Amino acid sequence: MAVVQEKELLCKDFLSRPKQLLIDGKWVDAVSGKTFETVNPATEEVLCRVAEGGKEDVDKAVKAARRAFEVGPWRKMSTAERARLMLKLADLIEKHADELAQIETLDNGKPITESRYVDVPQTVETFRYYAGWATKLEGETINANSNFFTYTLREPVGVVGQIIPWNFPMLMLAWKWGPALAAGNTIVLKPAEQTPLSALRIGELALEAGFPEGVINIVTGFGANSAGEAISHHMDIDKVAFTGEDKTGKLIVQASTTNLKRVSLELGGKAPNIVFADADIDAAVKGAITGIFFNQGQVCCAGSRLFLEKNIHDEFMAKLTERVAKLRQGDGLDDKTRIGPQVSKEQQERVLSYINIAKGEGASLACGGEAPAELKKGYFVKPTIFTGVNNDMRIAQEEVFGPVLAVIPFSNMEDVAEQANKTTFGLSGAVWTRDVKKAHKFASHIKAGTVWVNCYNVFDPAVPFGGYKMSGYGRELGKHSIELYTNIKSVWVNMQD
Numbered sequence: 001m002a003v004v005q006e007k008e009l010l011c012k013d014f015l016s017r018p019k020q021l022l023i024d025g026k027w028v029d030a031v032s033g034k035t036f037e038t039v040n041p042a043t044e045e046v047l048c049r050v051a052e053g054g055k056e057d058v059d060k061a062v063k064a065a066r067r068a069f070e071v072g073p074w075r076k077m078s079t080a081e082r083a084r085l086m087l088k089l090a091d092l093i094e095k096h097a098d099e100l101a102q103i104e105t106l107d108n109g110k111p112i113t114e115s116r117y118v119d120v121p122q123t124v125e126t127f128r129y130y131a132g133w134a135t136k137l138e139g140e141t142i143n144a145n146s147n148f149f150t151y152t153l154r155e156p157v158g159v160v161g162q163i164i165p166w167n168f169p170m171l172m173l174a175w176k177w178g179p180a181l182a183a184g185n186t187i188v189l190k191p192a193e194q195t196p197l198s199a200l201r202i203g204e205l206a207l208e209a210g211f212p213e214g215v216i217n218i219v220t221g222f223g224a225n226s227a228g229e230a231i232s233h234h235m236d237i238d239k240v241a242f243t244g245e246d247k248t249g250k251l252i253v254q255a256s257t258t259n260l261k262r263v264s265l266e267l268g269g270k271a272p273n274i275v276f277a278d279a280d281i282d283a284a285v286k287g288a289i290t291g292i293f294f295n296q297g298q299v300c301c302a303g304s305r306l307f308l309e310k311n312i313h314d315e316f317m318a319k320l321t322e323r324v325a326k327l328r329q330g331d332g333l334d335d336k337t338r339i340g341p342q343v344s345k346e347q348q349e350r351v352l353s354y355i356n357i358a359k360g361e362g363a364s365l366a367c368g369g370e371a372p373a374e375l376k377k378g379y380f381v382k383p384t385i386f387t388g389v390n391n392d393m394r395i396a397q398e399e400v401f402g403p404v405l406a407v408i409p410f411s412n413m414e415d416v417a418e419q420a421n422k423t424t425f426g427l428s429g430a431v432w433t434r435d436v437k438k439a440h441k442f443a444s445h446i447k448a449g450t451v452w453v454n455c456y457n458v459f460d461p462a463v464p465f466g467g468y469k470m471s472g473y474g475r476e477l478g479k480h481s482i483e484l485y486t487n488i489k490s491v492w493v494n495m496q497d
């Protein structure tokens with residue numbers, strides 16, 4: 001296997017350095033002195049140990065963030081200076097792109113071609129996009145009553161807690177830091193326990209870029225009964241942004257009642273990917289593969305329900321399974337790998353258990369359905385496709401968060417229109433057709449925050465992303481994320497003599 005040799009490992013130095021918490025501009029151990037392991041899911045080897053922050057560390061980080069927000073140089077800094085810091089961070093990430101891509105692949109398992117050509121460049125672009133926003137925030141004057149001069153100020157929310165998942169560790173950080181920093185907030189970030197490393201390396205680069213102390217704080221550690229919960233309950237955090245599972249999202253909302261902090265949520269999905277008989281079938285086959293197997297299916301907007309019009313079903317399946325059989329699975333560091341391991345043993349087991357559930361429900365296994373026997377180490381699951389799925393089955397309703405596709409045949413427009421929205425989630429959906437009218441009708445019909453027409457998984461920092469229904473609320477990316485991180489203040493000035 002042409003896996004990167006140790007001498008080519010650009011992140012060797014980083015891996016050997018201590019992994020501490022970033023609080024108030026300094027790297028410090030957890031108050032408890034505890035650490036935890038982070039593992040390479042392709043080899044099951046421990047990459048390094050990382051400080052395990054808890055409640056006391058979150059308290060320290062919040063104090064630092066509060067001070068930085070209220071009295072630090074951050075508050076007085078011009079927006080142009082803020083933008084320059086963000087651009088500097090983007091440049092530093094770009095400069096260290098290969099090292100960061102390796103860190104992401106080692107910690108998460110994703111193919112290096114994805115880390116290198118998707119995660120890192122999109123992280124850079126997100127920081128550049130939001131750096132542009134820093135200088136463009138405005139209030140307005142309102143002609144309400146000539147006796148008063150009335151205007152609005154757009155102000156930062158304050159100290160923001162950000163809790164992110166393991167599927168796109170670096171990119172989720174950028175989606176959250178970008179708008180928060182552009183708007184002048186200060187940050188306490190908790191990365192996922194499975195993938196803390198890229199955040200720590202970007203934390204080093206943020207210090208190098210010159211962010212004032214306390215503006216960016218990183219507390220690695222666990223969620224439940226620990227750092228994550230301390231953030232969600234904290235009385236001095238003004239807003240929490242969360243990406244993760246819907247069950248955790250509900251806990252975050254409940255915890256927010258302590259001080260009624262603002263909450264935004266990006267949760268799961270069970271996206272319908274609909275192919276009509278009049279579509280470009282070869283393009284739709286490729287789109288179905290991107291839709292479900294990108295990032296090993298660990299994507300909240302994955303096209304996990306593939307609806308095929310009955311008269312193209314067999315032709316489509318023949319082409320799909322032929323292509324899927326060629327997807328090369330292995331260690332993400334090998335640049336020929338297209339499918340890496342799941343992020344952890346727990347996720348591998350969860351995916352395999354859903355495969356058993358689907359079999360038990362009577363779905364037919366078209367390919368995959370097990371861990372690859374030839375890969376002795378690592379948390380791999382073969383790309384798996386079930387046909388003959390009914391939309392009411394658990395495999396069509398529950399989020400697997402793995403490389404498992406449920407194929408559901410449909411007979412006509414009305415039939416698929418009803419089934420597509422029959423889900424508790426509403427993050428995304430896609431439709432493949434050459435009929436422009438049908439495409440627009442479905443774009444408006446699908447109850448989801450993003451609809452792709454004749455494409456899948458296309459993103460840009462300028463285009464909003466977020467959920468309907470139980471996929472969460474609030475929109476990240478674009479100008480909408482600025483709303484999440486700012487408050488509007490109305491000022492009335494009496495002009496009467």
Ligand code: NAP
Nearest residue numbers: 164165192193222223224228229244245248266267268300
């Ligand atoms: P998760 O368990 O919800 O974890 C997400 C983050 O929340 C992690 O940092 C986690 O810490 C933390 N956390 C867990 N329990 C917490 C609690 N009680 N209080 C505060 N924080 C807590 O989700 P996951 O298992 O990492 O990721 C898989 C799920 O995320 C999937 O279901 C997927 O749908 C969803 N997801 C959604 C999106 C989106 O954009 N909508 C993107 C990615 C993932 P630990 O790391 O210690 O568990």
Ligand code: MG
Nearest residue numbers: 192193223244
């Ligand atoms: Mg978890």
